[in-house]
Amino acid sequence: MAFIEVAVPVPLRQTFTYFSDRTLVPGLRVLVPFGNRELIGVVIKDAPRPASPEKIKPIKKIYDEQPVLDGLLLSLCHWLSQYYHHPVGEVAHTMLPVLLRKGESAQPQPMQFYKVANSVDVETLHTLKRAKKQYALIMALQESPLELSLLREQYSASIINAVKEKGLIETFEKPASIEDKSWLGKLKIAERPVPDPEQAIAVTAINQQTGKFAPFLLEGVTGSGKTEVYLQAIEPVLQAGKQVLILVPEIGLTPQTVDRFRQRFGIEVGVLHSQLNDSARLRVWQQARDGELGIIIGTRSAIFTPLKYPGMLIVDEEHDESFKQQDGLRYHARDLAVMRAQESQMPLVMGTATPSLETLQNALGKRYGHLQLTRRAGGAQVTRQHILDIKDQPVRFGIAEGMLKIIRQHLEQGNQVLVFINRRGFAPAILCHHCGEVEQCHRCERPFTVHRGHRRLQCHHCGATRPIPSSCSHCHSPDLVTEGVGTEQLEQGLTQLFPNASQVRIDSDSVRGKDKLQQILQDINQQKYQLLIGTQILSKGHHFPHVTLVVVLDCDGALFSADFRAAEKLAQLITQLAGRAGRATKPGEMWLQSHNPAHPLLQDLVQNGYHHFARHALLERKMALLPPFQSQILLRAEAVQAEQAFTFLQQARQYLEDAQLQVMGPMPSLMEKRQGRYRFILVAQAAHRKPLHNVVRLALPAIAAQPLASRVRWALDVDPTDFT
């Protein structure tokens, strides 16, 4: 009999001991009794013989023969649990694909596919033409057979059943086997551009470090050919039969990237993103683990993908906020990438035009190799940036007269214009013209956004919606007016102002659905649209060769934010937006509308660029004793009664008092109330990570044992990036 330590997915910072009739290797999944439930846990190691062995319960079931967390991932799991002060059982769960958390087999299973039945002839198909969806399904299957879960995702059960009953489709099974390194035989390098000198230096520098832990910041201005550097740097890695894992902010937003990798190497690329169904996700996980994929591209959680032959890690747009998980285990995928690269002894390339100050500081401090691309690829010119002072200027739909003129010029030359605004919806507020009352979400105490298209008000903080009222909720006057401009209104306005320019709106309301954005992006590059109106989505890595003008309507709000990262984020956004213009042969320009044209941040950015801004911002952070020169840990608490959340943090504060730490708060979060709960934060920071983490580690049990701990919602956030 053996005693085994198991990590169980419960919010307790410990492992639990069970017995088994045989020894078990770490990383296997087991079913264990826990209270009156049974839970799937992960074997951590052998446990010492407990004091009262008769009280130990048996392991009920062993799911795996091979560990689902290999040695390297298991040590990453321990590191995560330590560093983020998070229960190890929950960490192990987070690291696994959903189906494995639920107990599905980790071994590849035969897959059910559908194809068009052999007996179907043209005439039968003809009779289907009126049943449009059934017809579409048949046409799709005729192109290539589809796996069952994918088919279910795209077509309703009734449609699938209808064609099945008519005998038009039939199933077949694909065997479960996975072919180790089968991609290597198919690998062939498509024609590629000759790298310019800076690109060549970067590629060589990376390749000299093969087989070693070597983190690099690839700081390259927008359109400088960073992706081309990745492509050329991974070439020898793939040729040596090793795998490459690439993290990107959001694949839905940059489908072009995946295509570029596929086309360059002619092999299947494993793709992991949020819209993928659970079985497809598990399949990629298996293929990566068993060496069947050479390239895996995924979003944040793809950092947990097991690799049989780890060769290189790439984090594209490393500054992107989506790499930080904002609930549960609040990990930063970029920081984990550093850990993984170190464990597996491989190079890590973090690329961006707008490095986070954390990564930049590591590069400037020589902890990371620093590669720079200072020129745009293929002879494209740098986007010229300007500020338009709109004080006292007449404004229509949020656009100043002067700006309209500039837009008109670009449109008349047959070019595309991108207009950015940070707000979706019709207007960010609706208020009573008689008494001034603003319609607010009671649960968040913030104004409702007006969505004319849906005829509803929506709270952008909690999602609550209700019909647009016909009279003021306070004085009942029917005279309600909207305040400010959102994408919806801007679109209507621009249609009026430029009736001859075809336009498209791109925000999370207008591009719902999987392939819609991809289609729109294609249409944009085929010049179906002249005016592109949208939110942040438009700032992400897209290649728009015909855009020559980018207009930023309103960035003043961010200039006065209480969040110390607001300036960095704004500078990144503006620079990335500017990077969408002038990427090909035509020169591009960007105009920022502002009531504060002399603001030092805007001036610095426009005159000297992000490169200069970021180095200056680092000096400021240093003087202000802020990250990356200080480490922070944040304790958040929220409760229906503000008092409780506040008091909980105030009591917690006592346990954090230490000469080496600076503790700030409790203070209200930037968003003081959300979904009916009041929210407070407590920030602990220190110049060195170690003492900070030690104090927090010792304090946590006492904090968790406070009576209020069970009455408020609270969480710990290590290296926090979000203070809302």
Ligand SMILES: Nc1ncnc2c1ncn2[C@@H]1O[C@H](COP(=O)(O)OP(=O)(O)OP(=O)(O)O)[C@@H](O)[C@H]1O
């Ligand atoms: N050496 C080169 N010679 C010619 N064209 C190149 C070269 N390198 C890259 N390009 C082309 O330049 C364009 C921009 O390159 P790429 O998309 O790699 O830039 P990027 O730095 O990743 O851009 P961004 O960060 O702005 O998204 C692409 O169309 C690419 O094919």
Ligand SMILES: [Zn+2]
């Ligand atoms: Zn709300």
